[in-house]
Amino acid sequence: MRRFRRCLRAFARHKGELIAGAGCLVVASALDVGIPLLVARGLNRLEAAVRAAEPLAVSRDFLFFTVGAIVLGTALKGIFRYGQRYLLIGVSRKVEADLKRDLFAHLTSLSPRFFAASRTGDLLSRATGDLEAVRLFLGPGSMYAASTLLLVPAALAAMVHFHPLLTALVLLPLGALAFSMKAIMPTLNRRSESVQAALAEISERAQENFSGVRVVKGLAREEWETRRFASSSDVYRRHQLSLGTARALNHTLLYASKDVAFLLILLIGGLGLLRGSFPVGGIYLFLDYVNRLFWPLIALGWMAGMYHRAAAGMDRVEEIFATRPEVEDPREPAAVDSIRGGVEFRDLTFAYDGEPALKGIRLRAEPGQVIGIAGRIGSGKTTLVSLLGRLFPVPDGTVFLDGTDLNRIPLRRLRESIGFVPQDSFLFSETIRENLAFGFDDLPTAEAVARAAEAAGLGPDLAALPQGLDTLLGERGVTLSGGQRQRVAIGRALLQDPRILVLDDALSAVDTETEAGILERLRRGSRGRTVFLVAQRLSAVEFADRIVVLDAGRIVEEGTHAELLLKEGWYARTWRRQRVEGELESLR
Amino acid sequence: MSGDRDDAFEDASAGRLFDARLVRRLVPFARPHRRPLLAAIAALFGLFAAELAAPYLVRLAVDGPISRGDSRGFLSVAGIFAGVVLLAAALRTAEGIAMNRAGQGIVRDLRVSLFAHLQRLHVGFYDRTSVGRLVTRVTSDVENLAEIFTSGVAMVLYDATKVLGAAVVLVWIEPRLAALAIALTPLLLGVSLWFRKRARFSHREVRRTIGRLNAYLQEAIGGIRVIQMFGRERKVQRRFGGLLQDYLRANLLAAFHFALFLPLIDQAVSLIWGTSFLAGGNAVLDGRLTIGAFLQFWLTLEVFAGPIREIGEKWNVLQAAMASAERIVRILDTEPAVLPPARPRRPERLAGAIELRGVTFSYDGERPVLRGVSFAVRPGETVAIVGATGAGKSTVLSLLLRLYDPQEGAVLVDGIDVREWEPTDLRSRIGLVLQDVFLFAGTVRENLALGRPSATEDRLRAAVGAVGAEEFLARRPGGLDAAVAERGVTFSSGERQLLAFARALAGDPGIVVLDEATANVDTETERRIQQGIRELLRGRTSLVVAHRLSTIREASRILVFHHGAIRESGTHEELLATGGIYARLYRLQFGLAP
Structure with missing residues (x-):
């Protein structure tokens, strides 16, 4: 984290919004965990009412109250989620702007020699792409990570409370998924790099052809060029197809692990329900929590990639900051009154x-x-x-x-x-x-x-x-x-x-x-x-x-x-x- | 500015969601890939069936075995359920693979067709269009466009079916409840579409402001000397700060819309959901609905609402695809201005006679570059064209190659108007060396052969030997197979010229067209180049825009161009004796005192 010192200092300048945003995040996450509990309670009560034939008026009041609470809770959650997102993403944008401003000010102090030695495109990409990568990691990335880290223990605690064995069983497919993702990710990354490289080749070929159009025409090489372009396009297509297959398998894996978790819940929950040992609300709760935790848990895995991109980006940006201006104001300036021009x-x-x-x-x-x-x-x-x-x-x-x-x-x-x-x-x-x-x-x-x-x-x-x-x-x-x-x-x-x-x-x-x-x-x-x-x-x-x-x-x-x-x-x-x-x- | 007009056009055309004319124009590109496309669509419908079956199985289990306490019955329903879920997973994978196959096939075909079409367009088209934009057309625009067929048609078709199918099932479960839930969906639709509009707007603002910001950054980097010399660092920092503020404001607006979107959608869903829970719960309590049916209703409601929630996103994807399609179709519909003749002539042999008859030509239709130029070159003759910069020398070569057509007059090769020749055939019989030698990325061999079947190994070696390129090629790893970087930057300008001579020779051309480079090279290279030119021109009809004294002296005739017309004509000695423009040019170029 030391390399992000400059960013953290910038974040500190927006302390108020940061704290308010974090507060919103905590409340919204609590409601995220709490609302399904309300639903579960409502379902249980409904089931019990049907079974025990409770007086209808009582059940109706309860039903009305529960639904009202849920809709209201969702509204509240919405407000806090909104506050969380707007404040925290807003702060990350402001920090990005602060860094950009500092970077630009620093650039204007560097000597023309520095600019002659660097490519403009490279400087631009540091000021845009690299800073964006840093922002994505420190802003939205950290925000989602924080909310996941709050959600997971709370939801797990509730699940364990209802059915410890089922909780353990449900975690199995998720664990297996994490494990196989680790195995499949390198393949996926490799293939997507090949796709990028093939696309770069296509665009270089096109660029070359269009800028050399006189030569291409003058030498009557249109057909030859089209053949070459077609073969680059074929290579690209081949890489895309192999990437597509890997992606489809990856998706299948993702969904299948979720499906298996759901099946386990329905099977064990259904058996429990049929024996009267597990309430219908419990089934709902498990389904809802697994659904809610599934993506954030997977996204946590992406944080590693985000971190690497941000770290590399920050290093490149710091490289510019570390370049000292070659020409500076004199330490002991001479007294100059009027300049005559000799x-x-x-x-x-x-x-x-x-x-x-x-x-x-x-x-x-x-x-x-x-x-x-x-x-x-x-x-x-x-x-x-x-x-x-x-x-x-x-x-x-x-x-x-x-x-x-x-x-x-x-x-x-x-x-x-x-x-x-x-x-x-x-x-x-x-x-x-x-x-x-x-x-x-x-x-x-x-x-x-x-x-x-x-x-x-x-x-x-x-x-x-x-x-x-x-x-x-x-x-x-x-x-x-x-x-x-x-x-x-x-x-x-x-x-x-x-x-x-x-x-x-x-x-x-x-x-x-x-x-x-x-x-x-x-x-x-x-x-x-x-x-x-x-x-x-x-x-x-x-x-x-x-x-x-x-x-x-x-x-x-x-x-x-x-x-x-x-x-x-x-x-x-x-x-x-x-x-x-x-x-x-x-x-x- | 042409750039601005194009941008304005891009924005204006982005308003369209679906343009039947465009789609009809593009369907032929999708047709060859209909099998994977149809397979993907079939898989999607299977998936749809599975998505609706799952809630029904839940109902069966809850109302049947679970309520009776029949665990064996429950297990068999659970088994079927598991089968459905696994089938859905398999279908999803199949759909992903098939759709990708179709999409990539369409991308590939479109890309190659677009490129091939661009190859047919004449040079004037390229003079008007920026290379960057054309590259975007064959890269990202083509990929965007393919979305029309993949996510576009398939998903819209699938989503519409899904919403309708789910609605039917909802009505079948409990009509009154269904009516209530469906009546509330405009709420969801409204939020989704509102967001789509706002998202597009704020996206555009972000793009616009970041474009300005980056342009200014780039400009400031380019003008760093001026900024520092004028001591105006603070001033540009303030200006940058102002643009940064605009960018920040646009981003905060986008953040506002995005932060608002999910809570609003959630709220709409929770209202629909809460209402049906309330109504459904009452129905259960009244005994009008079983718990199982209630659950089925609830789960099917999710299938029903999902596509509506995402409609905004897909709308934007489709809109972008249509905008790309429009830009691509515009190129595909551009007719080449230099057309091959209906009945092209391809004489067996090329004797090599060239004639210009009263040729007048202008690039922009206003300022003529050539005015009534006439001259003839007999087979085997070498004619040198000299003149000051901008006198129209290189234009003569372009017209001979038919890169452009003259406004008046005609260019004839062997007595046949070049407009009656098959252009590729004509050009491949002419050996061309341009001033700025353009080498393609690849290998030396590829650059010399250019895919011509006649360029055999022996002939390549002979050509390389004849122009004296053997020696430096031998010093490169790989020799003929040495790599050539983009635009040939790894070779010196002298080496590039020798390679261009070899390239022209390898085609054994009947006519040689040479635009001599004026680049400074050392004496040794200069000697080699002169030797190479001699070899290249030997025994061939040639038209040379000449800068070298040696080339000019050895020419059979010299044409002096001045302001688009031929002013003098004759041999070196004759022209010097006349003491006209040539005599002056000669002194100027070769530094002789007046």
Whole structure:
């Protein structure tokens, strides 16, 4: 149970509901055992009345009273059962929500490297499936177990009181069942795993075929594919049939053991009745209790499986909680008043793991300067600008903002001073306005938002959308083009009015004309703002105060556009090639 | 969004419980499995008889031997009772096995037919439909649908008979008592149906809210850089918290309905039961009813009420099955847009002449990708197509393979319009290598042979040898039988290309269609690939979307595509001399200074 400590703490937060729910459970279970006793008494009395020919009026009153008590008891039981289920399952849901909230908060503190190393699907399944398994075990699972554990001794005590021998006999088939279930379960599990595997194969085959449909058609392989799919379907069917047979036998076993118990009750009870040694109510009681205990007792066996799934799930969830954030607030923060925007990389070498992604970077940007960063894919451009916002742990004494080591500046302060436009121009599935205002807790004024949108060159796009700034983006809304997305991301960064602006290849999907417009507005609007411009298309960095070219993590060329052209290096070659490309594009 | 429309449709169609048109359309899939289906139904009726016989035997025992104190008589009734119970157990097992056999048979047939039908649909259908949805159709939708025949028809039939049969027996025992009990069943029915509705509603709410929650979680993971760079961890946590609250509320609502359901059902049952106990007890006291008959009544009442109690659940299962059926039938009723001709032509030999005559084509019916393209390739000629991205080069190949039909003009092979060829026959005579080499999960051998009878061991080995794939295959455990993972990820891109060349060669095609990959490979691999291409094209009519200088230079003719039209045509030297688009492209691609 130690591994569930986190959950138990969460349960403790809902102590009141937990206690009330447990109270309901005890009362409902007591009524569960008690009501059949009332029925049994009624039956006995009826039988006695018929035998002894009691005065009718007395019997009628008694009958009426008994039935009334039963209906009322059932109503009461219903209320308590309802209270039990609603409260306890509700608490388990609340605990699940608490854990999810904590898990999400923890996830947001982890560095992008953690997410790069894990598959999103896997993280999602921990946050959903695994937590659900934990909830099922600690919530409904424990609740049913508790009510079974209350019912069984009480019912057994009543049964022993009426007929000890019959009680013992009835327990025999149930015991035999438990025993044979233990034997049949592994087979059942094995077969159902084969079914799952066969289904997975079918869905992989289908997935492969549908996504490769051009090849399948182009190679005229439809028939061959259908044959392969049919053979997978046959395998699946075969596994299903063998699982079905095992299941049917399992069911038979379940029912047969119950049937045998019933037969024993009717046989021994009937003989007792006929000899006058056992009342008809007793027979009823046994039948009712066996019926009532049968499923819960079997379900207790499933608790083991539930526990294993929950334990494994909890371990996977705890693994995430155990991952510490790589980047944390400085322990002794430096006093930072106003940020001017001077940046210096001092001999920075950085490795994600193993081979360094950046080697000996020396670069200085005075406040207000525009720095262009160019280079091949994978040369370290994105890594360099990511370190500016400490998305990854920055070695001490290598990156400075206004002369202060980045690692000593409060994280929030640092990041709020940087306007960041990521390469993938990631946007949320919210309205354009909400996306633009992402950097603010409260919506900024409509004017400010409109200004930022204008500066990012979004004007014509917004005019074309019927709902303008309030257009919903994403799967349930509108899909923007790559260029539009990039411009929204630029507007989002501009709205923050940051001291430092980072554009990580943020104009690649924008056509050259619009690009020129945006750059022009950036230049005018950002006097005194330090800008880092990462670009594949060199036309975007032409006007920069200084351009550095990275190759395999090193700065290999540095200078102004004009200087670099004279150097006849990678920059000059690429610039010329892109010019020809541009010309070709504009050919009609 | 197409996705949204589909979702809306799914919800709208879920309102139907039974659609005779759909069922009629699907009956042919159940027909071959009627024997196990009928056997299962027969077993169910046997079971029904046993369920009604058991209470009667109790009555016989109580009113007869037990009241007389006749233990021998009692034992013989008990013996019959035991026999009935055992028979019921056997029938239940038989029913389970037979129903499973029928259901799985239907699932299998439907699945394969659906898949085969999907294979006939043209590529344009796949451009519009997401792969994920199609996979759902052939997996879970097919399984849901089979419920119509298994739990659906059989159980509804069986349950209806059971309720009616039990009602008849109840009336036979004591008409007035029966009338009383039956009059109260709407109560039970009401609770069951009320719950069905609420359960569906709260289920949908739970699904909707968890969908949003998970989507946001996924989105936040994808946008972690932005969240952290903007220092907005708290903000997204609050937003997540809000969605979590919605999810929690939906779950609590579901918990409320579920917590309420059983007590309400119990209450309805206890009312029916209490009333009949009261009335029955009075009848016993009056001497109108024996204790045995009273017990029989009571036990039969259980048989009567059981199916009514569960009607809500089955209703929902059937409804889901109908919704799945609707989605599947919609695919089955989609006619392939690229149809094989009524009287297809299959010439003995393929000479290998290709011609495009005034071909205009657009994927979306609006922006044309090809505009009036005409050219001819003589048998044995190698023609290279060059041009910038989006110039329409690959589209020419798709039209030749008849993956699409052009809006105007015609594509001819050996002078016959490709629309008159049997598509499979045409395609299997063309050796195809696409830019993104697609390998199927399985073995190398399977990937090379693709089930073609002509691809003998000797020919496979010859093809592998010719393209120079022998060496790296020899290094893999299993050689030709080496495993290929999904999409061939275990092979390098260069190796995948060589395998694709071998695959095309193994079919000994009359025409080769090659869309060259631009992927970066090392010099040694590049040398091998060039060699492989040379082998592949030797002596065959070929149409190549070319990126390699070597390929272009060795072509008999080069067609320069620009914005969907042929702008230049000639040999490498001729085109360079003209100094047009090709000359520029050539400089651009091969990095020569202007």
